[in-house]
Amino acid sequence: MKIAILGFGVVGRGVYEICQNLSELEVVRILDLPSVGQVLPIVTFDYNEILEDEAVECVVECMGGLHPAKEFILAALEKGKHVVTSNKAVLAAYYDEFTALAAKKGLCLGIEAAVAGGVPYLAALRKAARVEPLSRVAGILNGTTNYILSRMAGEGSDFAVALKAAQELGYAEADPSADIDGIDVQNKTVLACAMGFGLAPAPADIPCFGIRTVSDQDVARARAKGRVIKLLGEGQLIEGRLFASVEPVLTPADSLEAAVPMNFNLATLEGASIGTLKFYGQGAGSLPTGNAVVQDLLDIAAGLPLCPPAGAKPTLDLTALSARWELRLAAAVADEAAALLGDAVALREEAGEAVVFETAEMAAAEFYAVRKQLQEKDAALFAARIL
């Protein structure tokens, strides 16, 4: 199959390199920026050349960002070309539009590389969902935040030191907001829900709380309770209603999640007959992510449809889940927190200049509303669901 790669950065180069060893795939065009220059004879700066080239059967979009990625993907599909992309942001924002056009044109949209990098998680969701409705998709889906949390848990580093180390290793960007505020996981959770449950919620409809405010005391307190803090993206189907969230969780110290080191990912699916499956590996990087792109390309070349589950879509409903949370905030806001939580306060204790609450079981929607109100009073508050 002849393919064109859009964007010759980290992922695009990985795809190109892996394809050199595969007779089934031939990279015939690469779209790059004029500022970079023509490093290979097949590089072009004009997307129209690729669109008009009828030999190109599949476009691999590795540019990132919303625009012009969205327009380029739609144009490729309109021209009858399959699309494979590693771009979780554009997929989460326009998933329904892309899949509708692909279906109308009888084309494939490959998105494996957009979630958990090299870990074949979306393919596993697609396969598992053929057999039975899934009940849960969840995971440590961001290597940057897992690296930061691992450093904090392992060496007692504070957040700023761990973030700096992540940046020096190239795991975190100069502006790390998309990672540490959970936006990247939010986009991936949209796609995991789409593949597992057939519903792609709007990213903004998934409540999202990152790890920007986690302190070394929070990490130490978790350890003392036999827990480890991890950032989890999750979707649960509960009596036909879909709960979804991105937030820190306190996972038992002997869980598989707690053992995920460095910048690795671990993604979970659950179903009635299959039970719990977990998938571990590199969630980012040139070759692992390139490998995931190539898996989609080989499936498309072999004529596999790559379809997400059809059928009735669940409704997003944040009251579907009841759980317990830990909430740490400034002592000055503690009484207001207690009042807002009301009967749901199960434990309240001093922790230096902060106060820590544990809630009783309560509806997620209710806790998130309280969290939001209190964030306006204490922007440094930390909250984590207790698993």
Added chain:
Amino acid sequence: MKIAILGFGVVGRGVYEICQNLSELEVVRILDLPSVGQVLPIVTFDYNEILEDEAVECVVECMGGLHPAKEFILAALEKGKHVVTSNKAVLAAYYDEFTALAAKKGLCLGIEAAVAGGVPYLAALRKAARVEPLSRVAGILNGTTNYILSRMAGEGSDFAVALKAAQELGYAEADPSADIDGIDVQNKTVLACAMGFGLAPAPADIPCFGIRTVSDQDVARARAKGRVIKLLGEGQLIEGRLFASVEPVLTPADSLEAAVPMNFNLATLEGASIGTLKFYGQGAGSLPTGNAVVQDLLDIAAGLPLCPPAGAKPTLDLTALSARWELRLAAAVADEAAALLGDAVALREEAGEAVVFETAEMAAAEFYAVRKQLQEKDAALFAARIL
């Protein structure tokens, strides 16, 4: 697709139950023993009825054992029917014969359920090996032994108590030899090597050491060294030579392997671009294993080939791997062990009435030869590779 199930025990019933909800698959015949009786109208006691029924496109063999499973599988293929089986023993013994006949007839042989039960590990190997040669397949592939080792590590139970608990829970059979002596993992390792490297070694050619002799002191000593004992089946491709083994390993206490609880499985693959992937889930049980069978059936119904990797086969060569081992044996045999190990003794220490050695890096073939000689002197010796 119309299918027939051979054997209506734990796995066969799971397959039947899951198929009831899938329009793509129809169970039209079940072969059972006359002694069981005709529990369903589609039950027959005569395999010829299934062979002669042209409507049956695929035979699902869930009888277990070598005979008549082997003859039934070959007869189904001869009659032009696809075969899916969960029977690792018959697959490991006759893999080349089955795959040659299936290829000659243009038929599929589905074996997903034979390794790691519900965990989609063989499919992952097949997909990963399309992109690049794999360098390692390995795993905790037997739930019974992992349950026993988990009980011993968690509660300090001795082996007999943990085995009895496993038997009471139905995880271990009345005669547990196939599990605790590693034979089950040996068969699964054959199949993992077949799918990952294209070579199915003869089971007997894979050195195999089980957990029958592990003592509570061995477990405690491992813990003191920051390690956990797990039974690992493994294949490694080292400069074109295939190393394979089944043996206890001392894995770091913070590794994912150490965190695998109860009767769960965790299987690993490694490749140059994909890095390390790990797959976790239920390695046995009616519905998880049935689910894996059904995944193969759905792939076959969709026209997917389920082919293992083609190309040059590696050679099995047990000198390919160098590693370090721990060896615990009776004090009376210690001097002989020291003499056999020679320069490879890195550490020797008293441990009650036993002596414990740690070796320097040495060729696996060499260590296994020493282990075999010493086993004849001390049948209760314990040996584990240090990871």
